[in-house]
Amino acid sequence: MTDRSSSRIPGRGRRREARKGKRRRATAVVAWSAAVLVLLGGSGLGYVYVKLDGNLRGIDIDRILGRDRPADVDNGSEDILVLGSDSRSGANAVYGGGAGGARSDTAMIIHVYPGHKKASVVSVPRDTLIDRPDCTGPDGGTVPGERLAMFNTAYEVGGAACAVKTVEAMSGIRMDHYIEVDFTGFKELIDELGGVRITTTRPIDDAKSHLTLAPGTHVLDGEQALGLVRTRKSIGDGSDLGRIELQQAFVKALIEQVRSVGLFSSPKKLYDLADTATRAITPDSRLGSVKALIGFAGGLKDLDARNMRMITLPVAYDPADPNRVLPIPDGAQQVWTALKQDKPIPASATKDSAGDRGEAAGTIGGG
Template identity: 70%
Template structure:
């Protein structure tokens, strides 16, 4: 991995450029889709043809060929969950199309053998990486680039290039790919009936239009969008702090999904499944309802306490505070742990700028009293 310098980690970072509201919502859209699929199980079969028609997949395997890491072979799975920031179609309400979508949010989800535990590694979109050469969906060769922003892989080559970049970084084969755009986010939260969270302190961020006192709230789609946009209302105002906040919200979302008796309301079950299947673009191994149901059935035992979240170990780039650089040794600890189906050691993230600060403790899916710290999961 290329590196600018071995300078020390900065105590905090301030991003100069503001981002549009849509870019900050894609992480939750991705996990909304994943969580809602888990609810349906085999009960979705009665509306098979309607829901199956919603799905459109991308053949990652055909585009990447054989130049990839080997699979685990022990029942573990790695899933790249990607959120894109296209401004086409309904997404135009959240900003102008800048000439090409980028992967705003990327998470590597490692499901351990037995599918009862998982680790999620968030990759900051501004991470500088050595992007490998790849082939886009039209068969056009795309040149590699050293010290490229991670999210440009999707911009220049689409899903296959994003997958190849992650595989090259991690040494892990991505068994599945799920992409979500952010327009489905609000609808999924609203269809679910909102997401209940507890804020351990007040959040007041005029830029994301979110104002919440400390306490328990049921957020509708617009409020949830504001929460995952919040950057100046918590932490040091950096994107890395926002990732912590988003990770905490993911667990609240999964907790809410598991608490809803959708089988008591066939209409709600259908509405949730219809929204989720419209919101995602999976790989070709998950692009039919039967395949998706089988995949979701294998994950149904996972709850929020079974998911450990970390951020790729990084430091702020001394040459540009809008960028971060991986910490090579620490990042390798993370990827090696997952390859060996072990928990990520605490030492791997101890010196990382990505897991510093209080932002991750601000939101909990459990209804804790204001001022108390929510329990950690993992």
């Protein structure tokens, strides 16, 4: 964790315009949405596991990272990194403006407490400046670490394993699992679900995300839902931190809706949803089979939005570049310590943070 700045955040004014050529990126809600849909429907998938197994391509994170990791605590808790990939290949090319490569957007670190009835979710802004460790790249070569690198470059230069290693270096917490999804997978999942019902409390009109919504109740299809979780300019303070709050509110609405849908009343609906979800996600190799997902799902079936505390990693805008944020050392340490000790994240951890102001989160609710 960098200690470059522990200053309090500036006033509530808008951040300066982002640098030119800034690429549109996928969101972490993409990954979490896929996880929700797979996990909540997972226990009914056994009868089609052979076909669905062929959809999954796991990444052997444990092999790549080896033994240089935090201790594997076996006390009934679980820590999961869910990540959005903005790969510009295939069907995602339409979102990339011709840009190549891939990065991660806002990551979500999910800590499931012992008993698996409660969870805390910590979003890490993509522009957070951190000390990225040396990593083993996808080709097996060494990727040198970098001081004060943007968080989302870890995935760009070293893939999923480097993203996991960076999170573990920041937090001191070993990630038990990893799940990744991209733009297209997110859209298809929402469409397969039949859309997501939300209620907007204020108008949304964002030219960048191509979304216009009046106040009121809406059922968003996949394209509209993608626009919503990419909306930034027209909510909160116009920064990516406001977008994270919007994403978190959307995830809660999605979880509640998935729980209210009778997935088991229609075997075809369940199968179609599971087929879409298993094609959309890239998990770690220990979740790389339907049998493994079924077991994992069974352990999380009692989680719901009411028992999830969602925060943004405590950060302050970088005085040298307002398009970047820096972790607040004291606040971040309170977060990681609470999770290590299986305690709730204290309110004092986010008191001075530029995130979690509540302005954007109040824009939507469940329909």
